[in-house]
Amino acid sequence: MTCRTEIFRAALLMACTAIATDAVAAQQPSPAVVEQPRPFGYVVGDLVTQRVLLNFEPAALPPAQRVSIWFERRPPRIEKAADGRRWLVVDYQLINAPPALATVQLPAWEIKARGTQLKVPAAPISIAPLISNASGADLRPDREVSLIDTAPSRTSVVLWSIALGVTLAAWLAWVQWRNWRDSHNRPFARALYQLRRLDESAPEAWQAVHRAFDRTAGRVLQIETLPALFERAPHLQPQRAEIERFFAQSNERFFGAGSPGNLVSVRALCRELRRIERQHAP
Amino acid sequence: MASDVQLQDWRDRALRVEEEVGKAIVGQRDTIRLINVALFARGHVLLEGDVGVGKTTILRAFSRAIGGDFERVEGTVDLMPGDLIYHTYVDAEGKPRIEAGPLLRHGERLATFFFNEINRARPQVQSLLLRAMAERTVSAFNREYRFPHMIVFADRNRVEKEETFELASAARDRFMFELRMPTPVEPEIRRALVFDPEFHDVDRLIERVAPAILPWQELNEIGAGIQRSIHASEVLERYVLDLWDASQNPERFGVRLDGVDMSKLILAGVSPRGMMSLTRAARVVAWLAGRTHITPADIHAVAPWTLGHRVFFTPVYELRRTLLAPALIEQILEHVPTPR
Numbered sequence: 001m002t003c004r005t006e007i008f009r010a011a012l013l014m015a016c017t018a019i020a021t022d023a024v025a026a027q028q029p030s031p032a033v034v035e036q037p038r039p040f041g042y043v044v045g046d047l048v049t050q051r052v053l054l055n056f057e058p059a060a061l062p063p064a065q066r067v068s069i070w071f072e073r074r075p076p077r078i079e080k081a082a083d084g085r086r087w088l089v090v091d092y093q094l095i096n097a098p099p100a101l102a103t104v105q106l107p108a109w110e111i112k113a114r115g116t117q118l119k120v121p122a123a124p125i126s127i128a129p130l131i132s133n134a135s136g137a138d139l140r141p142d143r144e145v146s147l148i149d150t151a152p153s154r155t156s157v158v159l160w161s162i163a164l165g166v167t168l169a170a171w172l173a174w175v176q177w178r179n180w181r182d183s184h185n186r187p188f189a190r191a192l193y194q195l196r197r198l199d200e201s202a203p204e205a206w207q208a209v210h211r212a213f214d215r216t217a218g219r220v221l222q223i224e225t226l227p228a229l230f231e232r233a234p235h236l237q238p239q240r241a242e243i244e245r246f247f248a249q250s251n252e253r254f255f256g257a258g259s260p261g262n263l264v265s266v267r268a269l270c271r272e273l274r275r276i277e278r279q280h281a282p
Numbered sequence: 283m284a285s286d287v288q289l290q291d292w293r294d295r296a297l298r299v300e301e302e303v304g305k306a307i308v309g310q311r312d313t314i315r316l317i318n319v320a321l322f323a324r325g326h327v328l329l330e331g332d333v334g335v336g337k338t339t340i341l342r343a344f345s346r347a348i349g350g351d352f353e354r355v356e357g358t359v360d361l362m363p364g365d366l367i368y369h370t371y372v373d374a375e376g377k378p379r380i381e382a383g384p385l386l387r388h389g390e391r392l393a394t395f396f397f398n399e400i401n402r403a404r405p406q407v408q409s410l411l412l413r414a415m416a417e418r419t420v421s422a423f424n425r426e427y428r429f430p431h432m433i434v435f436a437d438r439n440r441v442e443k444e445e446t447f448e449l450a451s452a453a454r455d456r457f458m459f460e461l462r463m464p465t466p467v468e469p470e471i472r473r474a475l476v477f478d479p480e481f482h483d484v485d486r487l488i489e490r491v492a493p494a495i496l497p498w499q500e501l502n503e504i505g506a507g508i509q510r511s512i513h514a515s516e517v518l519e520r521y522v523l524d525l526w527d528a529s530q531n532p533e534r535f536g537v538r539l540d541g542v543d544m545s546k547l548i549l550a551g552v553s554p555r556g557m558m559s560l561t562r563a564a565r566v567v568a569w570l571a572g573r574t575h576i577t578p579a580d581i582h583a584v585a586p587w588t589l590g591h592r593v594f595f596t597p598v599y600e601l602r603r604t605l606l607a608p609a610l611i612e613q614i615l616e617h618v619p620t621p622r
Binding site: 219220222224251255256257 | 515517518573575576577578579582615616617618619620621622
């Protein structure tokens with residue numbers, strides 16, 4: 001009886017040991033098949049490429065980030081080889097230059113998947129400065145350059161500057177002339193010109209605006225004959241409500257009981273009508 | 283100055299007159315309004331139009347609505363001034379008798395004197411009428427007869443020219459309005475006038491108008507009350523004076539007529555009496571619109587009818603008056619600026 005119990009206990013112990021060993025083995029990352037980069041001959045800016053054989057679907061790819069003082073990892077990609085195997089290709093860029101020849105470590109990292117891990121070991125990389133500190137004295141002197149004659153260029157710049165100045169002056173003169181012509185030819189521009197020297201609530205200011213309406217319509221206008229204005233100048237339609245308000249207030253002011261309250265701003269009205277008038281000028 | 287209540291009361295009556303006359307006359311709304319304006323502005327009216335457009339009917343309708351005594355004279359080539367003043371005949375006993383003629387017969391009760399086809403009457407008759415219209419008096423039988431409430435309505439056939447006497451300019455100036463009565467153009471009104479038997483019996487048509495709506499004895503006072511109560515602003519006064527100026531010198535205001543040498547067109551502009559008529563009539567228009575002030579629109583409403591016959595053209599253009607006068611007034615109204 002005691003002998004059978006001992007045998008059973010031993011078998012149980014062995015089974016437990018085997019299960020425990022498998023669990024530990026599952027938690028430990030297994031080494032990956034890695035094609036490490038060439039370990040020498042790098043300078044700042046060079047790309048260092050690491051290839052890892054994939055025999056499972058990784059849960060996540062390593063992020064693009066700076067991984068040490070020397071290297072920055074770029075977004076990794078998966079390539080399929082001609083034999084059907086899939087490789088994870090990870091590029092690192094060397095982003096610092098050492099003062100002298102040095103060996104630095106490409107850091108180790110891991111790829112995780114469901115139930116498994118692959119460990120990518122660190123790789124020593126030999127990197128070099130672009131120039132040696134000690135060889136500064138041996139640098140080739142700067143190449144001597146011949147002086148170019150800048151006189152023609154200067155003359156050209158001066159001439160073009162004068163031409164630009166003359167063009168700008170001519171343009172300004174044209175703008176001034178156009179404003180002057182507008183103020184003498186176009187009804188509302190002319191009225192606005194007259195309003196510059198008048199208080200906008202003065203009777204003379206209102207009369208000047210009336211004359212502008214008369215000239216636009218080609219006849220003397222009253223509130224009852226306003227349709228003649230919109231027949232002749234349909235582009236003034238958008239301002240019809242304000243124009244009718246002006247004529248109604250004018251009627252009250254000049255022929256009725258006197259100035260009503262909340263008078264129309266004839267300057268604002270005239271400015272808006274001048275803008276429309278200019279847009280529709282022949 | 284009349285109170286607002288009085289003005290409103292008179293206005294209601296004036297509008298009632300238009301409504302009543304409108305029962306007998308269709309398609310002549312503007313003519314009815316203008317005759318009504320003349321009535322309250324106390325001005326005489328000369329009505330001109332084609333034959334059979336209803337000139338006589340409209341004037342008869344007004345006479346009935348106004349009330350007071352009504353007298354009617356037919357203008358004929360053999361009518362003499364005396365025929366308006368007295369009537370002579372031999373009575374049943376063989377004695378000659380003289381009685382008052384149509385003008386004197388009603389005395390001061392004469393409210394409407396209707397002169398039909400005035401251009402058929404001789405100039406002597408027209409001259410007598412001039413005084414009666416201007417002064418509302420006539421001298422006869424060694425005394426003066428007064429007709430203070432009389433309004434003269436006259437009509438003139440503009441088609442026939444034979445055996446007619448064109449009114450002298452002084453006679454035309456006595457009329458506040460010279461109205462042109464058009465033939466209706468609306469198809470529905472034309473159809474009704476032709477086919478509706480109601481329009482064929484003029485006497486029954488006139489009977490539709492309510493008689494004596496107005497207190498005819500008070501019309502002079504009402505007219506004066508209206509004139510005192512309706513205000514004309516300084517700007518409007520300037521406008522009317524400019525119109526007056528333009529009737530004499532239209533060129534000054536940029537008035538142009540096609541095919542007319544403007545410097546040779548005008549012989550005489552509108553008379554002071556004409557401008558008085560214009561503002562009197564404009565005040566009534568403003569009153570009928572319910573306002574207490576005149577606007578340029580009121581002036582425009584009556585200007586063609588008060589000014590058109592008062593501008594006198596040089597002989598070379600006088601023959602074209604029918605065309606030129608309305609065009610000139612229209613151009614003046616379009617070119618004289620206001621407010622100024």
